[in-house]
Amino acid sequence: MPLPLLNYIAFSGIFILLSWAIYLPYRCGQLYLAPVYSMATGAYFAAYVTTEWNWPIVLAILSSPFVGAFFAFLPALGLRKAPGFTTAIASLALIFIIQTIVMNLKILGGHSGMFGIPALEYPLTTILIVLLVAGIIVYRIDHSRFGRAAELLYYSSEETACFGVNMALVGMLLQVLSGALSGIAGALYAFTVGSVFPGAFSFSMLLVVFSAVFVGGNLTMWGALVFAPILWGLPLILPEAIAEWKDVIYGGLLICILILRPEGVISKETVREVGDGIRKLARMRRRVFG
Amino acid sequence: MLKKKIERIFVCLFGLLLSVSFVIAPAIGAEPVVKEWKVPSLIFLTGPYAGFGKQIKWGTDEAAAEINAAGGIAGRPLVIEWYDTGMDPAKAAAEMSKVVKSLTIFGPVGAPNCKGALPLVVREKGFAMTVDSGAEVVSEFFPYTIHNSDMFERVTPPATRGWAKRNPQMKTVIQFVFPFDPTFTDVANYQAKTLEAQGIKVLPNVEISESVDLASAVIKAMGQKPDGFTIVTLPMDGAKIIKELDKRGVKDKSRVLTFPVVDDQSFFDLAKGYIDGLYIWHFQNVLSKSPRWQAFNAKWRKAFPDSQYATFGTVCHYDMVYMFKAAVEKLGITGDPTKVVEERNKIREYCRNVKGFPGLQYNFDMVDGLGKTPTFLFRIENGERKLVETYPPIK
Numbered sequence: 001m002p003l004p005l006l007n008y009i010a011f012s013g014i015f016i017l018l019s020w021a022i023y024l025p026y027r028c029g030q031l032y033l034a035p036v037y038s039m040a041t042g043a044y045f046a047a048y049v050t051t052e053w054n055w056p057i058v059l060a061i062l063s064s065p066f067v068g069a070f071f072a073f074l075p076a077l078g079l080r081k082a083p084g085f086t087t088a089i090a091s092l093a094l095i096f097i098i099q100t101i102v103m104n105l106k107i108l109g110g111h112s113g114m115f116g117i118p119a120l121e122y123p124l125t126t127i128l129i130v131l132l133v134a135g136i137i138v139y140r141i142d143h144s145r146f147g148r149a150a151e152l153l154y155y156s157s158e159e160t161a162c163f164g165v166n167m168a169l170v171g172m173l174l175q176v177l178s179g180a181l182s183g184i185a186g187a188l189y190a191f192t193v194g195s196v197f198p199g200a201f202s203f204s205m206l207l208v209v210f211s212a213v214f215v216g217g218n219l220t221m222w223g224a225l226v227f228a229p230i231l232w233g234l235p236l237i238l239p240e241a242i243a244e245w246k247d248v249i250y251g252g253l254l255i256c257i258l259i260l261r262p263e264g265v266i267s268k269e270t271v272r273e274v275g276d277g278i279r280k281l282a283r284m285r286r287r288v289f290g
Numbered sequence: 291m292l293k294k295k296i297e298r299i300f301v302c303l304f305g306l307l308l309s310v311s312f313v314i315a316p317a318i319g320a321e322p323v324v325k326e327w328k329v330p331s332l333i334f335l336t337g338p339y340a341g342f343g344k345q346i347k348w349g350t351d352e353a354a355a356e357i358n359a360a361g362g363i364a365g366r367p368l369v370i371e372w373y374d375t376g377m378d379p380a381k382a383a384a385e386m387s388k389v390v391k392s393l394t395i396f397g398p399v400g401a402p403n404c405k406g407a408l409p410l411v412v413r414e415k416g417f418a419m420t421v422d423s424g425a426e427v428v429s430e431f432f433p434y435t436i437h438n439s440d441m442f443e444r445v446t447p448p449a450t451r452g453w454a455k456r457n458p459q460m461k462t463v464i465q466f467v468f469p470f471d472p473t474f475t476d477v478a479n480y481q482a483k484t485l486e487a488q489g490i491k492v493l494p495n496v497e498i499s500e501s502v503d504l505a506s507a508v509i510k511a512m513g514q515k516p517d518g519f520t521i522v523t524l525p526m527d528g529a530k531i532i533k534e535l536d537k538r539g540v541k542d543k544s545r546v547l548t549f550p551v552v553d554d555q556s557f558f559d560l561a562k563g564y565i566d567g568l569y570i571w572h573f574q575n576v577l578s579k580s581p582r583w584q585a586f587n588a589k590w591r592k593a594f595p596d597s598q599y600a601t602f603g604t605v606c607h608y609d610m611v612y613m614f615k616a617a618v619e620k621l622g623i624t625g626d627p628t629k630v631v632e633e634r635n636k637i638r639e640y641c642r643n644v645k646g647f648p649g650l651q652y653n654f655d656m657v658d659g660l661g662k663t664p665t666f667l668f669r670i671e672n673g674e675r676k677l678v679e680t681y682p683p684i685k
Contacts, residue, residue, distance in 0.1 A: 003387040003390065004384070004388040006387070007383060007384050011380055093440065099470075110475075111469070111470075111471070111475045111476075112430075112476075113471060113472070116409075119413055192583075193379065193405075194413065195379075195405045195408075197379075197405050198470070199379075200379050201406075202403070204376075204377075204378055235376070235381065246376075256666075261298075285562070
């Protein structure tokens with residue numbers, strides 16, 4: 001496979017995982033911006049264990065969601081019940097905190113970061129497998145009792161309380177799951193790029209995933225799946241004269257979509273309609289071909 | 291007898307012909323197979339530092355235009371293909387993946403982009419001429435890249451010592467440091483080590499993020515009652531710090547030293563009227579009398595009327611294009627796609643160790659991928675730089 005295409009798919013996969021990490025806590029109305037923080041922990045963990053302890057890449061990838069989840073669990077103890085705005089501000093601060101911590105840790109390379117991280121032997125297969133497994137987990141959560149409880153919490157905390165749902169537990173679990181997804185995204189990032197450093201995990205990354213979730217669709221996992229590759233890939237194919245306006249395009253899109261279609265381009269109805277369409281096509285195919 | 295003489299003449303002639311053929315054969319055999327030399331160049335043309343990127347692009351384009359006007363490289367025109375990386379390591383890596391197998395790549399520029407894109411160059415054993423993004427950052431990826439100036443570890447001490455020598459009363463120094471770029475923190479560390487070796491106490495750094503008001507940072511620094519200050523920040527922040535220091539009684543600016551990044555027109559514009567006496571150390575000598583530099587800078591002033599001198603990044607990239615030209619012509623590179631790996635390795639080795647390369651401001655050697663350039667210490671007098679000392683390259 002040509003290298004540019006491989007790179008595009010790899011980064012698209014990483015951005016989809018990060019977008020889902022934003023999407024999951026948003027299911028219960030939490031604007032949780034810490035995925036970049038958890039991603040940094042996963043990336044540094046993967047970089048350290050493979051370069052310093054010679055762990056196999058597979059083991060590093062398999063362990064990274066647990067590292068991400070653990071580091072998401074710590075702030076989740078305080079943020080589990082926090083309202084949307086508080087969660088947003090507090091989780092944003094986590095990005096500064098992790099940047100400052102890694103900058104001052106010599107064993108993680110300080111300001112310079114870590115280099116010489118080994119590359120994935122089968123990058124495409126690895127990323128597609130991770131994406132598939134993560135997608136199944138997010139889909140199962142969406143369609144479980146837990147997912148429906150989270151959705152109810154999104155619309156009304158009073159009604160959710162009436163149903164006896166432990167709101168704090170729902171919030172915490174979604175944040176921890178978000179941390180796990182971000183952790184593995186971080187490990188994949190480290191193995192794809194080959195270096196990690198504090199500046200890599202910044203707000204510009206957040207802008208892409210945020211746009212993917214809110215332009216793509218914030219009430220269904222499919223929005224991020226479709227729009228993360230589009231929005232991340234857009235500046236790579238835009239002519240130079242237009243590419244300069246990339247941030248304006250992102251911002252404009254975000255504003256327009258939020259005004260005209262607050263649920264994003266792909267809403268639950270869109271998913272249902274597409275599903276019905278596919279079923280109809282399948283029935284027609286069966287009728288025609290017996 | 292005559293027969294022997296004729297034989298001898300024939301042998302001599304044959305020997306002469308053989309020698310001549312050895313000399314000219316590479317040149318004849320080195321006829322390029324490409325119609326034009328397409329070289330990808332990765333740079334940030336968007337984002338917060340786009341202004342610097344455009345200046346560097348101008349310098350690169352200028353060199354290419356001059357080369358093409360003079361007949362191109364080995365008779366073929368040079369075409370530079372631009373790739374915008376922004377200041378985004380992921381995008382830099384993606385853009386690099388499009389061009390990593392090229393004969394040579396210009397850039398990427400900026401420490402984050404280098405860290406994002408250069409690992410791919412190492413994996414693919416390519417060659418990226420990353421000439422001005424901090425030698426400490428770039429050297430991690432040697433031998434697959436080069437840097438036009440030496441490690442800060444080697445070039446920082448002489449000028450810092452020069453400044454300390456001119457301020458014998460100075461017993462304590464505090465440093466304002468931009469913490470988000472490893473080059474800045476590295477320089478601050480080397481300056482601190484040098485000053486401490488001179489018996490000067492270096493107080494804990496004051497970290498400066500990009501912000502509108504730097505008064506609190508300056509008050510914090512002044513609270514520790516330092517005798518001297520070094521500024522290792524972005525140019526605009528440097529200018530704001532100078533003004534704040536002035537406001538708080540630091541009128542003798544000879545107690546302040548700035549490092550090369552601060553030396554930008556935006557710094558001079560914003561800090562105008564507050565910088566007399568200030569010391570700046572740099573790799574480039576904008577006061578050079580070199581006719582090439584003078585002509586280049588005259589064009590620069592036309593292109594950027596608000597800026598007095600071309601930036602170091604621009605000069606480095608201009609020199610880089612000429613270094614590529616020299617490599618192609620001296621090594622008889624053909625551009626044959628089937629020989630790209632072999633020819634790329636030759637260019638890389640040439641650039642890593644070229645001796646006496648005629649740069650825009652001075653000639654310099656490349657040693658194992660690092661440019662051995664002199665360092666200069668300037669003092670500002672009546673708003674203008676005055677060269678006070680030149681430090682030869684560290685061997």
